[in-house]
Amino acid sequence: MSGWVAVRLIAGREIAERLQGRVIRVMTLLTALLVIAGVTIPGLISGSSAPTRIGLVGTPAQALAPSLRRIAQAARVRVSTSDFADDAAARRALAGGRLDAALIAGPSSARIESEQGISASVRAVIGSALDGAHLRSELALAGIPLTKVLPALTPVPVTVAELHPKAPDQAARDVAAVAAALLMYVSLAMYGGAVATGVAQEKTSRTAEVLLAAVRPRQLLTGKVLGIGATALGQLGIAAVAGLIANAVVHSARIPGSVIALIPAFLVCFLAGFLLFAFALAAAGALVARQEEVQMVTTPIMVLLVIGYVLVYPAVSSPNAGWVRVVSFLPPMTPMLMPARIALGHLAWWELPLSALIMAASVYGMVRLASRVYANALIHGGPRLGWRAALAIR
Amino acid sequence: MSLALELTDLRHRFGDLVALDGISFGVGEGEIVGLVGRNGAGKTTTMRAIMGILRPDRGAVRWLGHEVGEGDRMRFGYMPEERGLYAQMALRHQVAYFARLHGLEREAALAAADGWLDRLGLSGRADERLVALSHGNQQRVQLAVALVHEPRLLVLDEPFAGLDPEAVDSLSEVLRERALAGAAILFSSHQLELVERICRRVVIVDAGRILAAGTLRELRVRFPAQLRVRVDTDEDWASALPGVTVAGVDEEGVLLVVDPGVDPQTVLRAAQARGPVDHFAFETGGLLELYRRMVSG
Numbered sequence: 001m002s003g004w005v006a007v008r009l010i011a012g013r014e015i016a017e018r019l020q021g022r023v024i025r026v027m028t029l030l031t032a033l034l035v036i037a038g039v040t041i042p043g044l045i046s047g048s049s050a051p052t053r054i055g056l057v058g059t060p061a062q063a064l065a066p067s068l069r070r071i072a073q074a075a076r077v078r079v080s081t082s083d084f085a086d087d088a089a090a091r092r093a094l095a096g097g098r099l100d101a102a103l104i105a106g107p108s109s110a111r112i113e114s115e116q117g118i119s120a121s122v123r124a125v126i127g128s129a130l131d132g133a134h135l136r137s138e139l140a141l142a143g144i145p146l147t148k149v150l151p152a153l154t155p156v157p158v159t160v161a162e163l164h165p166k167a168p169d170q171a172a173r174d175v176a177a178v179a180a181a182l183l184m185y186v187s188l189a190m191y192g193g194a195v196a197t198g199v200a201q202e203k204t205s206r207t208a209e210v211l212l213a214a215v216r217p218r219q220l221l222t223g224k225v226l227g228i229g230a231t232a233l234g235q236l237g238i239a240a241v242a243g244l245i246a247n248a249v250v251h252s253a254r255i256p257g258s259v260i261a262l263i264p265a266f267l268v269c270f271l272a273g274f275l276l277f278a279f280a281l282a283a284a285g286a287l288v289a290r291q292e293e294v295q296m297v298t299t300p301i302m303v304l305l306v307i308g309y310v311l312v313y314p315a316v317s318s319p320n321a322g323w324v325r326v327v328s329f330l331p332p333m334t335p336m337l338m339p340a341r342i343a344l345g346h347l348a349w350w351e352l353p354l355s356a357l358i359m360a361a362s363v364y365g366m367v368r369l370a371s372r373v374y375a376n377a378l379i380h381g382g383p384r385l386g387w388r389a390a391l392a393i394r
Numbered sequence: 395m396s397l398a399l400e401l402t403d404l405r406h407r408f409g410d411l412v413a414l415d416g417i418s419f420g421v422g423e424g425e426i427v428g429l430v431g432r433n434g435a436g437k438t439t440t441m442r443a444i445m446g447i448l449r450p451d452r453g454a455v456r457w458l459g460h461e462v463g464e465g466d467r468m469r470f471g472y473m474p475e476e477r478g479l480y481a482q483m484a485l486r487h488q489v490a491y492f493a494r495l496h497g498l499e500r501e502a503a504l505a506a507a508d509g510w511l512d513r514l515g516l517s518g519r520a521d522e523r524l525v526a527l528s529h530g531n532q533q534r535v536q537l538a539v540a541l542v543h544e545p546r547l548l549v550l551d552e553p554f555a556g557l558d559p560e561a562v563d564s565l566s567e568v569l570r571e572r573a574l575a576g577a578a579i580l581f582s583s584h585q586l587e588l589v590e591r592i593c594r595r596v597v598i599v600d601a602g603r604i605l606a607a608g609t610l611r612e613l614r615v616r617f618p619a620q621l622r623v624r625v626d627t628d629e630d631w632a633s634a635l636p637g638v639t640v641a642g643v644d645e646e647g648v649l650l651v652v653d654p655g656v657d658p659q660t661v662l663r664a665a666q667a668r669g670p671v672d673h674f675a676f677e678t679g680g681l682l683e684l685y686r687r688m689v690s691g
């Protein structure tokens with residue numbers, strides 16, 4: 001039998017075994033929900049940056065519209081204005097959610113009405129528009145020609161330089177980064193763990209000996225990793241489709257394009273990360289003498305996954321830090337940190353190709369190392385082996 | 395006879411322990427060979443070397459005259475000493491899966507799986523999971539896995555251990571049938587009366603070496619035969635015969651140890667000269683007896 005026929009058979013059995021279990025269904029559902037949440041929640045969060053809709057009631061208020069918009073623009077506060085004939089109409093609009101605030105301005109006083117209050121910045125914008133109008137009318141009353149004081153009325157130009165500007169969609173990006181890292185961590189830990197458990201089961205139940213009479217260790221290892229990997233990709237694919245559908249349904253144009261582009265990037269990172277971790281975990285699983293030892297031998301590897309996931313939080317708060325860049329290139333950290341960095345959007349053009357190269361090289365190295373440990377350890381009858389001992393067996 | 399499977403000078407050590415110390419023997423097509431020897435003698439290690447699971451330090455395993463390759467192993471069937479199958483898999487799919495690993499197509503594999511499960515007394519249970527079966531029935535499944543692809547070489551490590559008498563009979567029958575179909579069969583067992591019944595040839599190993607190999611008849615001539623003779627006389631008629639020692643006398647007659655090369659006919663004539671002979675038979679020859687004498691001697 002050609003090598004790949006056996007690999008395909010072995011992978012097929014792994015897939016069938018996993019599809020029979022209930023765990024996979026629950027996990028697929030949870031993953032899809034996580035992705036849907038990741039897609040919709042940023043949309044809801046960034047909803048707060050929608051313009052504040054201000055209703056202008058009566059002529060004096062309506063006269064403020066141009067200066068309101070000008071001041072708001074200068075202050076980088078998003079507002080929109082609309083005119084209302086009377087209080088009652090404006091209040092109906094407020095109650096109906098079509099309006100965020102109503103400005104009712106008289107000759108010497110003004111009222112701002114809202115359902116649940118307005119932000120301080122919107123309050124300041126309206127305040128300074130009112131103040132400007134008030135000042136102008138007082139000057140006119142005092143007979144001072146406007147042209148004379150115009151220079152004094154012109155605001156001092158202030159430029160606000162943002163050294164590290166936050167993108168307007170930053171909240172969405174932050175959530176996407178954390179969600180991607182979490183999903184990556186959970187998927188790698190779960191499916192990588194399944195590889196270790198499966199290998200240990202075949203070894204401790206001595207099924208490996210029956211299998212090895214027909215196929216080579218290399219085929220057995222490859223088939224197992226590919227079969228479980230395909231199941232994982234299938235599950236993540238379902239989640240990705242669910243996410244895209246959710247995005248279409250909530251029509252969340254507020255989700256930055258880069259977050260949607262994150263989905264294929266995530267799948268590629270998962271594939272690389274899975275190969276790296278699954279081969280390592282397969283070798284670890286082959287070291288045990290009893291099924292209970294699986295946890296012990298896999299813990300050091302699993303800890304790397306946890307570290308990668310935990311580091312996403314500081315990475316989100318300071319995406320430009322040097323250490324974030326450096327750490328994201330370390331192969332065991334890359335699967336969690338690179339998708340996060342892609343979501344955060346601070347990558348130089350050369351970073352992804354370089355990272356891909358490093359990942360490919362380390363996957364290759366891991367496959368070689370793990371295959372050797374696996375082949376040696378799988379038929380070893382004695383007590384639990386160390387990595388070094390397993391490598392040393394002829 | 396041309397040997398299908400041929401082992402030459404297999405040697406293997408586990409650390410300081412010499413497990414195989416120059417094992418050479420063969421199994422012909424259509425031949426059933428029994429591998430016997432005490433615990434730790436090296437039977438399992440020999441079989442694992444044949445199956446390519448263990449690479450011996452030295453020596454060669456040949457199949458039909460050439461070094462065993464991957465394609466050859468597709469046509470080998472193996473039942474390891476420590477049984478192992480997927481606990482949660484249904485019998486039918488399990489057996490069919492191993493058939494496919496040995497090159498059968500999907501449909502053929504399922505049909506063969508059903509056929510062998512029936513044959514081994516598991517009809518009607520094909521959809522049950524392995525864990526639901528008793529130990530002996532799990533072993534039948536393991537046998538089905540070894541047999542399902544109709545291998546040209548069968549290597550069975552203690553296939554009879556744990557089987558009930560019915561299963562022992564049906565397995566014996568299966569083995570004879572496979573041998574008639576031309577398969578070469580090697581199995582190990584501690585149930586020597588079974589080995590004696592099924593095998594034409596036996597190989598006795600001890601401490602990684604071959605103590606003796608051949609048909610029972612061939613092995614027998616290497617030892618002094620034991621003759622029991624009952625003659626109606628009280629006289630000692632036998633001690634004086636050349637090459638004959640009296641090992642015991644009781645109501646069953648005299649037990650004589652006859653050196654190889656002594657013609658039993660001369661003993662018979664000497665006995666008849668004393669009186670009517672109502673019993674004259676070889677007492678040794680059981681494999682168990684031979685084995686005991688070889689392993690202790």
Ligand SMILES: Nc1ncnc2c1ncn2[C@@H]1O[C@H](COP(=O)(O)OP(=O)(O)OP(=O)(O)O)[C@@H](O)[C@H]1O
Pocket residue numbers: 380381382408411412413431432433434435436437438439440475
């Ligand atoms: N993986 C191993 N590591 C170390 N020593 C081993 C290993 N496998 C077998 N041995 C040793 O090699 C020798 C031969 O063992 P083997 O299993 O071949 O004996 P056996 O004839 O099958 O015995 P039994 O009748 O008990 O099954 C024994 O001394 C055994 O302890």
Ligand SMILES: [Mg+2]
Pocket residue numbers: 437438439475551
């Ligand atoms: Mg044994």
